[in-house]
Amino acid sequence: MGLIMTNQNSESIISVSHLLEANPAFCCQLDGKGKAIPLNEHSVPSVSQPFWIHLDFAKQETVNWINTTNLVPDLIKNELVKPKQISKEIRFESGVLVVLKGVNFIPNELPDPIVTFRFYITDNMIISTRHQQISAIAELKDHLEKGIGPVDVADWLIQMSDLISDQVNLSFDSVHNKIIKLEESVLNQRIFSYKEIGRVRKQLIVLRRLLSPQRDIFVKISTERISWIDDNDRQRLHDISYQQNHYVSDIDSCLLRLASIMEQINSFLAESTNKRIYLMSLFTIIFTPITFLTSLLGVNLAGIPFSSEGWSFVGLIILLVIICVISVIWLKYKKWW
Incomplete structure (x- = not known):
């Protein structure tokens, strides 16, 4: 059929x-x-x-x-x-x-x-x-x-x-x-x-x-x-x-x-990366002179100024703080920060 x-x-x-x-x-x-x-x-x-x-x-x-x-x-x-x-x-x-x-x-x-x-x-x-x-x-x-x-x-x-x-x-x-x-x-x-x-x-x-x-x-x-x-x-x-x-x-x-x-x-990622790099650069600028001084004064040689005085360490700390403040003021003045 x-x-x-x-x-x-x-x-x-x-x-x-x-x-x-x-x-x-x-x-x-x-x-x-x-x-x-x-x-x-x-x-x-x-x-x-x-x-x-x-x-x-x-x-x-x-x-x-x-x-x-x-x-x-x-x-x-x-x-x-x-x-x-x-x-x-x-x-x-x-x-x-x-x-x-x-x-x-x-x-x-x-x-x-x-x-x-x-x-x-x-x-x-x-x-x-x-x-x-x-x-x-x-x-x-x-x-x-x-x-x-x-x-x-x-x-x-x-x-x-x-x-x-x-x-x-x-x-x-x-x-x-x-x-x-x-x-x-x-x-x-x-x-x-x-x-x-x-x-x-x-x-x-x-x-x-x-x-x-x-x-x-x-x-x-x-x-x-x-x-x-x-x-x-x-x-x-x-x-x-x-x-x-x-x-x-x-x-x-x-x-x-x-x-x-x-x-x-x-x-956003580029902006975030730039901000981080910028912030790291600022810290580098601030701490570069401090690093220079500490490296210079850390050399184990005679003749370092005022090394025998009792106030020499405190004076060094004050000097470093003054340098940091001057660096920050300079960055603000230049409008880099």
Whole structure:
């Protein structure tokens, strides 16, 4: 029996048993009202109630299933299991392959781990793959349990893109808060390690590299003529793209602010170093004549003036104090101190 049969209404009948052979991490059928229905032998995919199968390609049986199934075009089978991917969107006659990158936001930790999410989507089926755990997937499953999940494949694409963007935005907000704290520390002239700035800068660069291509992907999908994406869905995708463009601009601004923070720290360090050198120079000027006299009088030779007098030591101390006072007055007069 064939795995896919197409009728006049362009609805495909997909064998549920064949889907379960992939050993999916999660699978369901969208009920068209925001909830998920467990798959059974009587389940039939449709535009209003599509299948969603989520796979972990770290499992060899899943990889074997992807390589042998006829549910996806041969050209993209490798794309669904390739470990290192860049963000991309490839349009096929039967569906669309999308590769997105996101972050698993971890509060108060940087850098947040980067995850890659791949999915092939048609008008009645979604096949998604991953290797790492993805927070956005867990959130989408939670939405389905609460009855506020996607109602069709277009809504699934939008909600998934929105959740991935939200995780990126949370990561950026965390970075932005750290930058604000760094700026406050600089204003209070508190010096901190360059490693802290380096971690923040690294996360900003990673987020920018992640957001820039995906912004273009959402624009591309929203402008392509895809039958299962209506004008309202296109506008929502365009809004996601606009939001990501806004965050790219904010990241560029934050990178400039970090550069300014580093310049101020360098300025503080240079000023602090100059003050120390200046203070040491002042002490050198003050104690140079004293050192000269003590060295001269410390020579074990006869003929040192008044060496036999009882007041000679006290007189020497008074002379040294007078020399110190004269040196300080001279430095003040020259405005060197």
